[in-house]
Amino acid sequence: QPxxxxxxxxxxPMKRAGTADEVAGAVLYLLSDAASYTTGAILNVSGGR
Structure with a gap:
């Protein structure tokens, strides 16, 4: 199925796949001190789907 x-x-919705950089930004946030008070959250990095 080509x-x-x-x-x-x-x-x-965005008519394109996400890039590694876009996903990496979310990962970096979760690994940072800025996310230290974040618990049990789902960070949706799906481009609106």
Whole structure:
């Protein structure tokens, strides 16, 4: 199914896949002191899906 990626991409609200840098930003936040009071949270990094 060569068009599988294109069909999946069209289902995403932003019409593109996320980048490693975009996900890394969320990971860096969770690892930082700024997140020290964050507990039991779900940080949605899905591009709006």
């Amino acid at each position: 068009d599988r990626i294109e069909r999946f991409r069209d289902l995403l």
